[in-house]
Amino acid sequence: MHQLTASRRRLLLGAAAASAGALLTGCTSNDTGEGDGDRTAANDRPAADDKPGKRITIGYAGPQADHGWLNAVNDNARQRAEKYPDVTLEVTEGSNDTAQQIGQIETLINRQVDVLVVLPADGKALTRVGLKAMRAGIPVVNLDRVFNTPQAYRCWVGGDNYGMGLNAGHYIGERLKDKPNAKVVELAGLDNLELTKQRTQGFDDALKNYPNIKKVARQAAEFTVESGQAKMAQLLQAQQDFDALWNHDDDQGVGALRAVDQAGREDFLMVGGAGALSAFQAIKAGRGVLKATVLYPPTMAASAIDLARALGQGKGVSGLAEFEIPSSLTCYSAVVDKENVDQYMSTGFK
Template identity: 75%
Template sequence: MTDIRRPSATSRRSMLFGTAAASAALLAAGCTSNDSDDGGENTSADQAGVADDKPGKKVTVGFAGPQADHGWLNAITQQAKARAKKYEDVTLEATEGSNDNATQIGQIETLINKKVDVLVVLPADGKALTQVGLKAMRAGIPVVNLDRIFDSAQAYRCWIGGDNYGMGLNAGRFIGEQLKDKKGAKVVELAGQDNLELTRQRTQGFDDALKNYPNIKKVARQAAEFTVESGQEKMAQLLRAQSGFDALWNHDDDQGVGAERAIKQAGRDEFLMVGGAGSKRVMETIKGDKGVLKATVLYPPTMAASAIDLARALGQGKGVGGMAEFEIPASITLYSAVVTKENVDEYLPIGFT
């Protein structure tokens, strides 16, 4: 199997679901006292205030995301709400969520008018919501831009999100290592929505990884819509068009429900399947090891919990534990780990439903 570099089990847990002192590769641990040899003066990092779990200045965080009509998006909302409840000093003002740009803009403007201390925004459309992000920043409300990025860096204080290119890259590496000794290997791809930049990035990463395996050829690709229905329809088309192939990469575990239905209906099992995002259902299927599904590449919704950690730190004027800088980073990209039968038990606790 390829050496898909990933952190140790301990640091990985810190990245994905630790507390404010241990979360998303940024709030990993509060700085401990580090006495110097000349009488105990603290280092600059120790002098900076860093976020920890102890109650501090009260912070009201406004949260606005798309409608939770998809397993991953629902997990985003639940992660944010659950994280906020863990802090005595955080009050969360959450909108209902909407996929309509005008509605979401109105919801964010309401939060701005309420004078929340910090905003966490996962825009339905980053480009369309850039102006309201700028409006919040100009009003003195720092914005944590979650995943789908605004068009202007001036519209947010910090961005945190997944690595779409890395997701495709690691899916391609995993498949490549499984098939590296097979002459004339064929793979197919069930992508997401082609009008989204994230879909194009996932495909580019996948294609770039396969360039390292000259024995493998991608023979077909279909774009679905991140829904069960579209996954089933487009997978059925792939199966009819390709009489035989060795591996399938599906961009999204929700549309993968439909894809698996089509595979079962067609009675096909000659290939291995790799999913995307990291649903609990898929992880349990991988653990059972009774079908074509052998792995999934994470796009962790725990990023929403980390966004709340960041918002709290910003509202309290604190920095990030485990880092020398006084300020939180401007950009944080999460790692897309590959979940297999060998490591699935480590990741099951963060699988989403």
């Protein structure tokens, strides 16, 4: 807990910093370094400066965990905080109701937590409560869904939706570049979400590098197993001949694979998205159409806790020239296939 002081106000202007280990391990657990299949999970790797410091309280507010990825995000935050004996984590009950989540965050502000980590159900709708925290002298680490203004957070940590599509497109493109008149289809997520549009844009931009490849169909699903199965069945019925599929989300991919199996199709390759354990296991087994998945790592929540701790303790940066933590940190969307899946198995979410 804290009393609002001039030094705390200066903290929000950039006097605090995080360890490079926090920046370069939690969020980039999807690096491409060598591994022997026993690589330690991101949450089990300490930050560079993990020596106990001043005791602080971090408030964590996320949406309802109604999706495998969101549940993994919440778990990563809790597990990372448990690594630090000097951190107390106050977690709100997740909600997709913006008014309820605003109320939960205001409760944390009133309790005078030292730092806030917020994954808003709706970034635009929750911007005002981020501003309220910052004005109260509580630095905010904005996780994934960004607030409308940088004034509402000290640091943003999130994934690269455009990069997901870009890397999926290049992976497919390199495998089809020598095939004349190659055809691909896309199973997207919710079309009313900006992240879905970004993933599609990245995919389309990547395919521009391969003039022999044409996207012949796109179907939007809803990030659920049921929608993935239904929409994939429609795609398979409408498109009797194609060479590759990019599916935006591994949860809906479970349903998509059911539809593929029911149709008896195995004449194309499939690339998933996010990094579910079931996808990793299928890739490792090497049976079926799923050959790779593009990460949207839930370990970003562990990095957010690292950054929040550093902000609360005013620790310096190790390994970076700047005195302050960055204002934003974008996680890389690595492609995981049979060649490197063992390195990432421990990060897969259920």
